Amino acid sequence: MAATPVSFSYKETRAVSNQLQQPVTAMKGIGAERALDLASLDIHTVQDLLEHFPYRYEDYRVRDLSEVEDGEKITIIGTVYGEPVVRFYGKKKSRLTVKIVVDRVVVTAIWFNRQFLKQQLRAGREIMLSGKFERARLQMTVSEHHFLDSNKKTPQEGSIQPVYSTNANVQVKQMRRWVADALKDYGDKVEEILPSYLVQKYKLAPRAEAIRNIHFPDSVAGGKQGRRRLAFEELFLFQLKLHAYHAVNRRASDGMTQNILLSQVQEFIRGLPFPLTGAQERVVKEILGDMQAEYRMNRLLQGDVGSGKTVVAAIALYATITAGYQGALMVPTEILAEQHYTTLQDLLTPYGIELALLSGSATIRQRRDILAGLQSGLIHIVVGTHALIQEDVYFRNLGLVITDEQHRFGVEQRRILREKGMHPDVLFMTATPIPRTLAITAFGDMDVSTIDELPAGRKPVETYWVKHDMLDRILAFISKELDKGRQAYVISPLIEESEKLDLQNAMDVHAQLSHYFAGRYNVGLMHGRLPSKEKDEVMQRFSGGEVQILVSTTVVEVGVNVPNASVMVIYDAERFGLAQLHQLRGRVGRGAEQSYCILIADPKSEVGKERMRIMTETNDGFEVARRDLELRGPGDFFGTKQSGLPEFKIADVVQDYRMLEVARQEAADLISQPSFWVGPEYAPLRHYLKRDEYFLEKIKD
Ligand SMILES: Nc1ncnc2c1ncn2[C@@H]1O[C@H](COP(=O)(O)OP(=O)(O)OP(=O)(O)O)[C@@H](O)[C@H]1O
Numbered sequence: 001m002a003a004t005p006v007s008f009s010y011k012e013t014r015a016v017s018n019q020l021q022q023p024v025t026a027m028k029g030i031g032a033e034r035a036l037d038l039a040s041l042d043i044h045t046v047q048d049l050l051e052h053f054p055y056r057y058e059d060y061r062v063r064d065l066s067e068v069e070d071g072e073k074i075t076i077i078g079t080v081y082g083e084p085v086v087r088f089y090g091k092k093k094s095r096l097t098v099k100i101v102v103d104r105v106v107v108t109a110i111w112f113n114r115q116f117l118k119q120q121l122r123a124g125r126e127i128m129l130s131g132k133f134e135r136a137r138l139q140m141t142v143s144e145h146h147f148l149d150s151n152k153k154t155p156q157e158g159s160i161q162p163v164y165s166t167n168a169n170v171q172v173k174q175m176r177r178w179v180a181d182a183l184k185d186y187g188d189k190v191e192e193i194l195p196s197y198l199v200q201k202y203k204l205a206p207r208a209e210a211i212r213n214i215h216f217p218d219s220v221a222g223g224k225q226g227r228r229r230l231a232f233e234e235l236f237l238f239q240l241k242l243h244a245y246h247a248v249n250r251r252a253s254d255g256m257t258q259n260i261l262l263s264q265v266q267e268f269i270r271g272l273p274f275p276l277t278g279a280q281e282r283v284v285k286e287i288l289g290d291m292q293a294e295y296r297m298n299r300l301l302q303g304d305v306g307s308g309k310t311v312v313a314a315i316a317l318y319a320t321i322t323a324g325y326q327g328a329l330m331v332p333t334e335i336l337a338e339q340h341y342t343t344l345q346d347l348l349t350p351y352g353i354e355l356a357l358l359s360g361s362a363t364i365r366q367r368r369d370i371l372a373g374l375q376s377g378l379i380h381i382v383v384g385t386h387a388l389i390q391e392d393v394y395f396r397n398l399g400l401v402i403t404d405e406q407h408r409f410g411v412e413q414r415r416i417l418r419e420k421g422m423h424p425d426v427l428f429m430t431a432t433p434i435p436r437t438l439a440i441t442a443f444g445d446m447d448v449s450t451i452d453e454l455p456a457g458r459k460p461v462e463t464y465w466v467k468h469d470m471l472d473r474i475l476a477f478i479s480k481e482l483d484k485g486r487q488a489y490v491i492s493p494l495i496e497e498s499e500k501l502d503l504q505n506a507m508d509v510h511a512q513l514s515h516y517f518a519g520r521y522n523v524g525l526m527h528g529r530l531p532s533k534e535k536d537e538v539m540q541r542f543s544g545g546e547v548q549i550l551v552s553t554t555v556v557e558v559g560v561n562v563p564n565a566s567v568m569v570i571y572d573a574e575r576f577g578l579a580q581l582h583q584l585r586g587r588v589g590r591g592a593e594q595s596y597c598i599l600i601a602d603p604k605s606e607v608g609k610e611r612m613r614i615m616t617e618t619n620d621g622f623e624v625a626r627r628d629l630e631l632r633g634p635g636d637f638f639g640t641k642q643s644g645l646p647e648f649k650i651a652d653v654v655q656d657y658r659m660l661e662v663a664r665q666e667a668a669d670l671i672s673q674p675s676f677w678v679g680p681e682y683a684p685l686r687h688y689l690k691r692d693e694y695f696l697e698k699i700k701d
Contacts, residue, residue: 057162092111119637140466277455306586488549539560562590599616
């Protein structure tokens, strides 16, 4: 670790920040009870309160009605005119209306279920109303009102007010008051955390000003500036932490240096049935570089479907063997294990390498032999499902673990490896590409390699979106392709998340197609409930060409490689996510022939239709991912909370994507400078890092 402890004068700022670290009870009006309420919102200190940012604003600036657009939420001031009218409907519902004169225009104000206001709405009283305005009918549905002649303060008039996330214990109005008090008493104690060169370079508002403005913007522009500054800070600090983690981790000594015999690896690459693409060459270099270095590789390899990740994996596995280590390849399904095993065997056995497949269909004896072979080192490479690592498997000398489909795998497995006392280099492969910066954001401490080029000669898959009533034409189309000697996948309808029903559907489609193609072509059936042996058989008959049509549930989704298949038909395509559709489509177009993907779908929603359009418009997985992200937002995109994508308070990784990139670059640059670890100007940033236990001991000052 490069950080050498130095001492410097930091007393002044420390003292200031300490004031912000005081519990909220240091503020007047907040006693123990209110402090508990705030604690339920995870607000404990004055700083927490200042950093409890609003998620939107209420605009109380009084507007001129002639400039207001239909449906806008606005604030007006007027005089009550005439008698209020209450009408009851349903069991307990009511509608209260009254006329309000605003600049000689008569507006009808409407309250729902507020009949008790009737008494207060006396003619002549001046009132401020906020709500949604319907232009044509001159009508406002009121969400908030204040009588201006009452003694109660109506502080909002003419201002933009923050709206905070609160709960049953704390009201928004109360929160506004507390934040305002905190700003008044402590606002000037907020210190800058970003180095001044960044503040200048990106013309960022100073931190104290930004915080003031994000709560109570002095103008729309001021609010925007505040938001921009704080979003940048948030993204920058996040990236800084990742890079610092990375840097510290790389210096930790639990990795291994693999002495790869590069000339042998080169020879192996020359012996492949095809030249590597430029992108494959580049990622091979990145991976081997990591393996040779003393730190532990922790790398994500992403590439579009069919971009040739498997061969890159084979090269890395070969390389680890030249250095005297063993390798493991883990995949999500048995079918895939089988397939990768065959591919690797073809590539590696000519070089005298011993491979084993650890599958569910192995006999007890076979399994015992394999385990013994791994422990003695006689077996160099083992292929299996993710269960491989959890079980009683021990290696003599494990150097490299490659796992396919990163999003189903990760942290937990790394922990298991660690607990087994193994520190192999780890490579994760995924065919669900996402923009690079997002990948780094989501997958935290990993390096990312990207294959962004397909092997030469690939023709893009032609994709069509059709309605269910076109089934006859689809069947005729499949027939025509089969007559040319090709094969087809038919993914059966997905009705709901019930394996049993899905299976029933697959069986129905299988029966239907068997009937249609009877005497001409063979139709196979594949689903998750088949015993692994039968799965293997079905798959082998399909890849051998004996079966021409494979009806399947989505078990073929990941990684299956039968280059002669040129048609992919997907029933109920609207029920699948875009990433999954793209994966399924990726099962065809893997050979030199023109391939086709037919999506059968009747989507009801606009978003559903847009998804079908995206599929027909682009064949590029990165583009599909980008548009998916736009359509759904990042939370949904990554599916589960386990995705690791952090939830930002202010920044929005889609909207602020450019900023994320900039912040990332700046963080990387700063971390790579030795002065970061010692320079006094970076002390606030180091203190920020040290709030994380991981860095507590590792950063000294
Ligand atoms: N450089 C290359 N030139 C020509 N063909 C290649 C090249 N690299 C790989 N291939 C072939 O392309 C096909 C797809 O490769 P591979 O199965 O490795 O893709 P993948 O990236 O793993 O895709 P998926 O994620 O869809 O499984 C294979 O048949 C493979 O032999």
